[in-house]
Amino acid sequence: MLNKKVLLIAACCIILASCGSVRPSVNSDAANAGQTASTETNSPGIPVNAEAVDVAGDGSSNASAGAEEANFDNSSDAEASPEYKYHINKAYNVVPNEEGTEKKVVLLTFDDGPKEKEMLEGLLDTLDKYEAKAIFFVNGYRVKKNPDLLKLIHDRGQIIGNHSWDHIDLKKESADSARKQIEDVQSIVEETVGERPRFFRPPFGSGNDTLHGIVKDNEMIYMTWSNGSLDWDAKFKNKPEGVIQNVMDQLHPGSNILMHELPWTEEALDELLMKIQAAGYSFVDPRTISALPEDSTES
Numbered sequence: 001m002l003n004k005k006v007l008l009i010a011a012c013c014i015i016l017a018s019c020g021s022v023r024p025s026v027n028s029d030a031a032n033a034g035q036t037a038s039t040e041t042n043s044p045g046i047p048v049n050a051e052a053v054d055v056a057g058d059g060s061s062n063a064s065a066g067a068e069e070a071n072f073d074n075s076s077d078a079e080a081s082p083e084y085k086y087h088i089n090k091a092y093n094v095v096p097n098e099e100g101t102e103k104k105v106v107l108l109t110f111d112d113g114p115k116e117k118e119m120l121e122g123l124l125d126t127l128d129k130y131e132a133k134a135i136f137f138v139n140g141y142r143v144k145k146n147p148d149l150l151k152l153i154h155d156r157g158q159i160i161g162n163h164s165w166d167h168i169d170l171k172k173e174s175a176d177s178a179r180k181q182i183e184d185v186q187s188i189v190e191e192t193v194g195e196r197p198r199f200f201r202p203p204f205g206s207g208n209d210t211l212h213g214i215v216k217d218n219e220m221i222y223m224t225w226s227n228g229s230l231d232w233d234a235k236f237k238n239k240p241e242g243v244i245q246n247v248m249d250q251l252h253p254g255s256n257i258l259m260h261e262l263p264w265t266e267e268a269l270d271e272l273l274m275k276i277q278a279a280g281y282s283f284v285d286p287r288t289i290s291a292l293p294e295d296s297t298e299s
Contacts, residue, residue: 081287082285082287082288083288084097084288084289084290085097085098085101085288086101086105086284086288086289086290087221087289087290087291087292088221088222088223088256088289088292089254089292090292091226092223092224092225092226092256093226093252093253093254093255093256094106094107094254094255094256094284094289095254097290102282103253103254104253104280104281104282105253105254105281105282105283105284106227106251106254106255106256106257106276106281106282106283106284107134107135107254107255107256107257107283107284107286107289108127108132108133108134108135108257108259108273108283109134109135109136109137109161109201109225109256109257109258109259110123110134110135110136110137110259110260110261110265111137111163111201111258111259111260111261112137112139112142112163112167112260112261113136113137113138113139113142113149113153113261114136114138114142114143114146114149114150114152114153114261115142115146115149115261116149116261117148117149117152119261119262119263119266120149120152120153120261121152122266122267122269123261123265123266123269124152124153124156124158126266126269126270126273127156127158127269127273128156129270129273130273130274130277130283131283132273132283133157133158133159133283133284133285133286133287134158134159134283134286135158135159135160135161135199135286136153136158136159136160136161136261137161137162137163137199137201138150138153138160138161138162138163138185138189139163139164139165139166139167139185140164140165140166140181140184140185140188141165141166143185143188143189143192144188147192150189150192150193151192151193154193154195159198159199159286159287160189160193160195160197161197161198161199161200161201162182162185162186162189162197162199162200162201162218162220163185163200163201163202163203164181164182164185164202164203165180165181165182165184165185166181167203168181168203169203169204169206170182170202170203170206170207170211171202171206171207171208171211172206175210175214178210178211178214179214182200182214182215182218183214183218185197186218196218197220198219198220198221198286199220199221199223199286199289200215200218200220200221200222200223201222201223201224201225202222202224205224205225207222207224221289221290221291221292223256224256224258225256225257225258226250226252226254226255226256227247227250227251227252227255227256227257227258228246228250228257228258229243229246229247229257229258229259229260229265230242230243230246231243231246231259231260231262231264231265231268232260232262236264237264238263238264239264240264240265240267240268240271241268243259243264243265243268243272244268244271244272244275247272247276248272248275248276248279251276251279251281253281255281
């Protein structure tokens with residue numbers, strides 16, 4: 001009888017010991033499951049690399065930073081500069097460098113910015129819709145006031161041109177004053193977006209030999225325009241249909257179209273680009289425009 005009691009007590013002790021050893025295992029599994037769920041929530045389908053995450057917030061995510069830097073370098077290499085196909089002739093039209101290149105093209109340009117974000121985004125959205133590139137000829141004092149808008153133009157893949165610092169008649173300025181007006185814009189644009197403008201348009205289209213020389217010294221292409229929208233004229237204020245008609249009335253192969261950062265121009269742009277395309281024209285990429293050959297006999 002005594003032996004049976006001893007055996008029964010021993011059996012109970014063994015059972016209790018077994019139950020106690022299982023409990024920590026259950027808790028451990030629950031913790032692991034929670035970690036797995038958290039990892040999957042952070043990035044569905046992509047495991048988190050603990051070595052690449054800056055958990056301490058001290059900026060020590062070397063793996064992540066390296067990956068971002070590698071991606072940036074690859075994208076820069078992939079986007080090669082387009083081939084030069086056109087130049088601006090002495091009449092300020094866009095013309096092919098070689099026979100066989102499409103002649104029925106227009107150049108889109110916008111002067112006197114950057115001004116207002118909402119209006120600028122409207123212009124940029126419409127250009128994107130038509131996969132069109134344009135030159136935004138900027139004034140230095142506006143860039144100083146709105147550097148974020150200059151960055152927006154650049155980040156959206158559009159081209160920045162030099163339109164002098166103060167939008168004054170440079171033909172009336174001394175050579176030193178005119179040079180400062182031009183070169184200060186070169187500097188602030190480079191400081192803001194990392195590139196110097198390749199194109200220059202004088203305010204009011206007013207220039208002289210001295211101004212041409214300064215522009216050439218700064219390795220820019222000088223232009224005025226060959227198709228004026230007259231969007232600046234008070235007669236066409238708040239009249240987008242008038243802006244459209246002005247451009248279409250002057251439309252010709254190589255049209256260098258002058259527009260401005262104005263609300264009614266932004267409103268007109270969608271229909272204008274649609275009409276230009278419907279007339280069989282395409283939009284030249286300013287990056288494909290080179291300087292006029294030195295031996296050119298074009299007038």
